[in-house]
Amino acid sequence: MSEIHAQTVPFVRETMLPPSAPPRSEAGAVRWLRDNLFSGPMNIALTVLGLMILYVVFQAVLPWLLHSVWNATSLGECREIVARTWGPDASGACWAMIRERWPQYLFGFYPADLYWRPTLAFALLFVALAPVLFSGVPRPLLWFSAVYPMLAFWLLWGGSVWWWVMVIAGLALTYAVFRLAVLRLGAIVAGTLAVVLLAAWSVYAVAPLSGRLDQVIPAAITPVASDRFGGFLLSITIGVTAIGGSLPLGILLALGRRSDMPLVKSLAVGFIEVVRGVPLITVLFTASLLLQYFLPPRVQFDIILRVIIMATLFAAAYIAEVIRGGLAALPRGQYEAADSLGMDYWQAQRLIIMPQALKISIPGIVSSFIGLFKDTTLVAFVALNDPLKGITQIVRSDINWKGIYWEPYVFVGAIFFLICFGMSRYSMYLERRLKRDHR
Amino acid sequence: MKRSVFLGTVAAAGLVAGYAGAGTLDDVKARDQLICGVNIGLTGFGAPDANGNYQGFDVALCKALAAAILKDANKVKYVGTSGETRFTALASGEVDVLIRNSTWTYSRDTDLKFDFAAVNYYDGQGFMVKKELGVSSAKELNGATICIQTGTTTELNLADYFKGNNMTYTPVTIQDDAEGQRQYVAGGCDAYTTDASGLAAIRATLPDRDNHIILPEIVSKEPLGPLVRHGDNNWGDIVRWTFYALVAAEEYGVTSANVEETASSTQNPEVKRLLGVEGDLGAMMGLDKDWAKRAIAASGNYGEIFEANIGAATPIGLARGLNAQWTQGGLLYAPPFR
Structure with missing residues (x-):
């Protein structure tokens, strides 16, 4: 049998054949291209169309970018250099303008010898933000974050340090009184007391006390008036302050809107709906024009402060609605669980509701912040020197740079993109970090 | 903090208001x-x-x-x-x-x-045109496209002038001077109109300023x-x-x-x-x-x-x-x- 077998079955394969390479048309770049770009008539048409659009855009922009001029003293000189180097019909970007004017784009008319102050304030901003944004940073740094707003305003506007020390003292005093009173009198009475105390302190104590202290120990740095602010210094000052102020205000408004107390509820609803129903530009005009009529004549109420307050209120209304969305997404059981643990309203909000609601709302909150930051360019309409329109207008009114069009927009747009992209990336990081479901 | 600044400012405002009322x-x-x-x-x-x-x-x-x-x-x-x-x-x-x-x-x-x-x-409102258009007077601008800033008196003056001379024009509305200059240079309009002093400043910065002329007519008093x-x-x-x-x-x-x-x-x-x-x-x-x-x-x-x-x-x-x-x-x- 065995011989027969050996004759009838001359070869038995004992190992598997190695898999052969796929046909060339089904592998590598060709396969990828076929699958992703040319999988059907519709897809082919779209790909070709897309390539054509890309070609048109690059054909227009690329030579312009490649012919950039960095060293010139006027637009005319830029054009001359481009014409000399690349022929009379070539067009080129004139970044020499940015090179000459970038301090103005960053700081506006802030005195040049004091540039270190906004720069330091900006650097410290990250120190102050670190413990808020990242959990790995030592907690005591949070105290610095709490003092930072006062420190930053002092660095930016200058003047006596005692004024701000008195403001901090007032806040600390208010907080202490609140903590003492809240145990005996309840939250509402203690809160009212604290607000009254803070108001009285601001009106009657801050100025005289700081003036007195100034005479004893002079500690003042050169004051800088608001009209010297401009460029990204202005945008970031307004943006960061409004962002920092609108989040707590927005949370309060969102809670107010979901409150059972009719007065609180209708006030919150009224505020949110009115502010959201009015364009920001109207709010800014109100800040700049109408407020002047309501105040006594010849009174100066700092325009940047007015704009910051209005921007904060405006953003708060939007944040409130975003957070309300987060609150609405929480299952009813979470509220009931908090109640059944015997927590009071604020404890429940602080420990159970808000952490979850805020986590849900992160994308919405951050996109509101990004929108707010970009909206700071609208202050150009109330004659503040925002980087996009204000400073650009000033640069263009210089006879040397008159007629420059795209370069300032590209430059300012790039910086805005960097900042907004950074915020967006952080929000994605935060979402990943706070993810509690294991999908 | 913001509240204290606000109240402080209001208080300061009240103080300052007391001194107001004297002559400028x-x-x-x-x-x-x-x-x-x-x-x-x-x-x-x-x-x-x-x-x-x-x-x-x-x-x-x-x-x-x-x-x-x-x-x-x-x-x-x-x-x-x-x-x-x-x-x-x-x-x-x-x-x-x-x-x-x-x-x-x-x-x-x-x-x-x-x-x-x-x-x-x-000042007064004037027109700037490219030389190649072959126009030497604003009266020859019948049917032209004209770059004009919206919401200004120049817009009204332009309408008055063309109506008064029985001519028609197509407005190309622009937001500000820089945009107008770009539109005009790019050929978006035949003529650019604004105050004559502004036209002179724009013409001075054009790369080919000799190819542009400011027409003699001044159509408004400014x-x-x-x-x-x-x-x-x-x-x-x-x-x-x-x-x-x-x-x-x-x-x-x-x-x-x-x-x-x-x-x-x-x-x-x-x-x-x-x-x-x-x-x-x-x-x-x-x-x-x-x-x-x-x-x-x-x-x-x-x-x-x-x-x-x-x-x-x-x-x-x-x-x-x-x-x-x-x-x-x-x-x-x-x-x-x-």
């Missing part, structure tokens, strides 16, 4: 600073330079005022105003005087309750001048006569260089009165007798200011035209100092 001159003297509303950015007339210092034809008048009142041309705070905020800034008292190429019109003078102290620049609030006539007088001191100085050949020498050597009784050598004209409006001398010394007489900022020697290269002295066929005519 007293306010300026008490503050030791003149607050001058100027243009944020108009080439040659008013704009901050690379160091943030305001320069220009309108700004020079602010300096002359500060020199006349406060004896120092640098005691000025410039408030940049936009087209939207300028009149509110003046009406609300945010600025003492507005010198921002604002056209003197009936309704602004009466309804808005301002006083135009004088006219420091006689008397630009400093303005103050109603109700403080003495302050209006100070602005008016400081300006006329600069105009008269040009007429009598007094310049920033020779003002001291002229004061001691002149035999002309009018110049003597102007420079405070004879009489005491300054006291009549609450200033000292050297006020005009300092105003002239600040940036020169009207002619010097014109030449330094927008005149033929500058890149903008405006001719004096209507803004020449009356003796030269212009409209500048300072009333007598007596």
Whole structure:
């Protein structure tokens, strides 16, 4: 049998054949291209169309970018250099303008010898933000974050340090009184007391006390008036302050809107709906024009402060609605669980509701912040020197740079993109970090 | 924190309000600073330079005022105003005087309750076209596309002019000067229309300026001048006569260089009165007798200011035209100092 077998079955394969390479048309770049770009008539048409659009855009922009001029003293000189180097019909970007004017784009008319102050304030901003944004940073740094707003305003506007020390003292005093009173009198009475105390302190104590202290120990740095602010210094000052102020205000408004107390509820609803129903530009005009009529004549109420307050209120209304969305997404059981643990309203909000609601709302909150930051360019309409329109207008009114069009927009747009992209990336990081479901 | 700042500001506002009510001159003297509303950015007339210092034809008048009142041309705070905020800034008292190429019109003078102290620049709306269009008069622009800023008096003037001449046009609306310039250069419109001084500045910066012409027709009157609030006539007088001191100085050949020498050597009784050598004209409006001398010394007489900022020697290269002295066929005519 065995011989027969050996004759009838001359070869038995004992190992598997190695898999052969796929046909060339089904592998590598060709396969990828076929699958992703040319999988059907519709897809082919779209790909070709897309390539054509890309070609048109690059054909227009690329030579312009490649012919950039960095060293010139006027637009005319830029054009001359481009014409000399690349022929009379070539067009080129004139970044020499940015090179000459970038301090103005960053700081506006802030005195040049004091540039270190906004720069330091900006650097410290990250120190102050670190413990808020990242959990790995030592907690005591949070105290610095709490003092930072006062420190930053002092660095930016200058003047006596005692004024701000008195403001901090007032806040600390208010907080202490609140903590003492809240145990005996309840939250509402203690809160009212604290607000009254803070108001009285601001009106009657801050100025005289700081003036007195100034005479004893002079500690003042050169004051800088608001009209010297401009460029990204202005945008970031307004943006960061409004962002920092609108989040707590927005949370309060969102809670107010979901409150059972009719007065609180209708006030919150009224505020949110009115502010959201009015364009920001109207709010800014109100800040700049109408407020002047309501105040006594010849009174100066700092325009940047007015704009910051209005921007904060405006953003708060939007944040409130975003957070309300987060609150609405929480299952009813979470509220009931908090109640059944015997927590009071604020404890429940602080420990159970808000952490979850805020986590849900992160994308919405951050996109509101990004929108707010970009909206700071609208202050150009109330004659503040925002980087996009204000400073650009000033640069263009210089006879040397008159007629420059795209370069300032590209430059300012790039910086805005960097900042907004950074915020967006952080929000994605935060979402990943706070993810509690294991999908 | 914000609340405390707010309340603090309101409290300060209340305090300051107590002092308000005196005349603008007293306010300026008490503050030791003149607050001058100027243009944020108009080439040659008013704009901050690379160091943030305001320069220009309108700004020079602010300096002359500060020199006349406060004896120092640098005691000025410039408030940049936009087209939207300028009149509110003046009406609300945010600025003492507005010198921002604002056209003197009936309704602004009466309804808005301002006083135009004088006219420091006689402007008018003109047209700029490319030479290749083959047009030499605005009357030949029938059917043209015209770049025009929206919401300005120029838009209304344009409509009036074309209607009056039985012509039609297609407007290309633009937001600001820079956009208009780009549209015009890119061929988006046949003609660009705005104030003639602005056209000259734009033409000066075009790479091929010889291929563009400014048509001879001026289709509107745009008397630009400093303005103050109603109700403080003495302050209006100070602005008016400081300006006329600069105009008269040009007429009598007094310049920033020779003002001291002229004061001691002149035999002309009018110049003597102007420079405070004879009489005491300054006291009549609450200033000292050297006020005009300092105003002239600040940036020169009207002619010097014109030449330094927008005149033929500058890149903008405006001719004096209507803004020449009356003796030269212009409209500048300072009333007598007596």
